[in-house]
Amino acid sequence: MARTYAGYPINWALQDGSLVIHPLYVKYNSSTFGDIDAAAVKTDLNGCLATADGAAIVAYLAWLLRTKALVA
Numbered sequence: 207m208a209r210t211y212a213g214y215p216i217n218w219a220l221q222d223g224s225l226v227i228h229p230l231y232v233k234y235n236s237s238t239f240g241d242i243d244a245a246a247v248k249t250d251l252n253g254c255l256a257t258a259d260g261a262a263i264v265a266y267l268a269w270l271l272r273t274k275a276l277v278a
Contacts, residue, residue, distance in 0.1 A: 228262070228266075233250070234247070239270075240277075242270060244271060244274050244275075247267055248271065251264065251267045
């Protein structure tokens with residue numbers, strides 16, 4: 207069975223009805239951007255697998271980093 211792949215927008219967004227329960231999402235979802243350590247996010251991002259299944263959490267972590275850079 208062939209898989210259909212969908213890209214993720216550059217700015218992460220949760221789709222309606224989606225439930226994000228990835229441990230890295232849980233790690234950051236109750237933090238303000240001011241409290242998030244960019245170096246820690248980069249370490250977590252480096253530990254992600256470069257697979258289609260990891261694309262959503264990679265997009266989320268990259269969004270955190272881009273947003274941190276915008277408010278720096």
